[in-house]
Amino acid sequence: MYKKIVFAATALLCSSLSFAQDKPADTEVWTPVPKVVTPGKASTEMPSDAIVLFDGKNLDQWASVNDPQAPANWIVGKGVFTVNKKAGNIQTKKSFTDYQLHIEWQVPANITGEGQGRGNSGLFLASTGSGDDGYELQILDSYNNPTYVNGQAGSIYKQTPPLVNACRKPGEWQTYDVTWTAPRFNEDGTVKTPARVTVLQNGVLIQNDTELQGPTQYIGKAAYRKQHGACPIKLQAHGDKSEPLSFRNIWIREL
Numbered sequence: 001m002y003k004k005i006v007f008a009a010t011a012l013l014c015s016s017l018s019f020a021q022d023k024p025a026d027t028e029v030w031t032p033v034p035k036v037v038t039p040g041k042a043s044t045e046m047p048s049d050a051i052v053l054f055d056g057k058n059l060d061q062w063a064s065v066n067d068p069q070a071p072a073n074w075i076v077g078k079g080v081f082t083v084n085k086k087a088g089n090i091q092t093k094k095s096f097t098d099y100q101l102h103i104e105w106q107v108p109a110n111i112t113g114e115g116q117g118r119g120n121s122g123l124f125l126a127s128t129g130s131g132d133d134g135y136e137l138q139i140l141d142s143y144n145n146p147t148y149v150n151g152q153a154g155s156i157y158k159q160t161p162p163l164v165n166a167c168r169k170p171g172e173w174q175t176y177d178v179t180w181t182a183p184r185f186n187e188d189g190t191v192k193t194p195a196r197v198t199v200l201q202n203g204v205l206i207q208n209d210t211e212l213q214g215p216t217q218y219i220g221k222a223a224y225r226k227q228h229g230a231c232p233i234k235l236q237a238h239g240d241k242s243e244p245l246s247f248r249n250i251w252i253r254e255l
Contacts, residue, residue, distance in 0.1 A: 022220050027158045028148035037164040039202030046102070050251040053092060053233075054081065065089040065130060065234060074237075080106070083121060083244035085237045091127050095230035098255040101125075101178040107141040108243040109171030115147040116140070117240040119170065122157065124234035125180045125197060128215055128226070134234055135195060136216040137176065137207075139245065143167045154199060154206040157216050162199075162206035173248070175202055179255075183212070185227040194224070 046052070053061045056079035062072035065088060072090035075082040107119035119141035124134035135156070142153035142165055149155065153174075154162030168174050176199060183195040194214075199207035214222040235247065 024219050027150070027217070027219070027221065029150040029161065030148050033146075033149055034152070034162050034165045037166050037204050039166045039168065039204050046249075046251045047253065050102075050253050051094075053250040053252055054248065056080070056248060059090070061093055062090045062235075063093050065091050065127070068093075080246045080248040082246045083235075083237050085244060087237065089131070089234055089236050091124075091232035091234040093232070095232050096126075096180075096252065096254060097182045097230045099178075099180050100253040100255060101180065101233070102175065102249065102251050103178075103247065104173050104175050104249045105139055106173050106246045106248075107143075107170040108245070111141055111170045111242050113240060113242040114145060116151060118145050118242050119245055120236075120238040120240045120242070121245045122234075122236035122238065123176065123178075124216075124236065125178065126182060126195070126228075126231035127234035128228050128231055132216065132218070132236065134215055134231070135197075135212055136236070137178065137197070137199060139236075141167070141170055143169050154201050156197065156207065156210060156212060158218065159213055159216075159222055160207065160210050162201070163208065164204060164206060166201040166204035166206055168202060176200070177203075181255075182230070183224065183228075185224075189227045191224045 059072040064070040064072055073087040074084045111119050121139040122136040124136050127134040138153055138155045138157045140153040149161035150158055153167050179198040181196040184192040186192045195212040196209055197207055198209050214224040
């Protein structure tokens with residue numbers, strides 16, 4: 001019995017030390033680098049059965065993540081809205097399960113910084129809690145801007161790099177067209193089927209029915225840790241020092 005207790009204590013200590021030594025760089029992947037593909041012109045017209053999430057006029061379909069009863073205080077003007085870092089993340093008032101989503105985003109032409117500090121935001125395909133909880137499709141200026149490949153634009157952040165780099169230059173509008181299949185859980189909370197996603201960036205396939213390992217983790221490996229159903233969609237107000245991103249023409253079709 002004494003040996004069993006010592007063994008268990010040693011294992012627990014080793015596990016704790018391993019966790020304490022984890023750092024963000026442990027889950028950064030730098031190679032192979034996705035090849036660059038120059039995108040063509042993509043269609044942006046909305047289908048007849050779509051739900052409009054932003055029509056260029058207001059953010060009535062969105063709320064603050066910090067307080068879902070409060071408005072989304074990002075900046076609206078000239079048919080677009082721009083990140084307001086002081087207001088924090090925003091999310092849709094409505095929750096979704098499976099869907100097709102179209103969203104357009106723009107990195108400012110005068111963007112500064114490098115790596116993850118250059119036009120950083122995120123599209124959380126399902127927001128499972130406050131802060132940055134959820135499943136993140138990375139938004140970043142990845143036009144001639146090297147970073148770890150599972151953190152560049154179009155990656156499932158810290159999980160799966162994009163198939164190719166289809167980014168346009170800063171100042172030009174980009175599109176994501178997303179087909180999202182939410183995870184399903186058994187009654188005991190275990191995963192029945194994991195989340196899956198297909199993404200086109202600027203009309204180019206960058207995620208092909210990709211299986212997600214769980215919600216986004218900045219430090220450590222992703223894993224499914226809690227059961228959930230339909231969730232809001234979230235946009236991130238990242239804390240980097242570069243100029244904030246803008247968004248327009250957002251619509252969704254429930255599947």
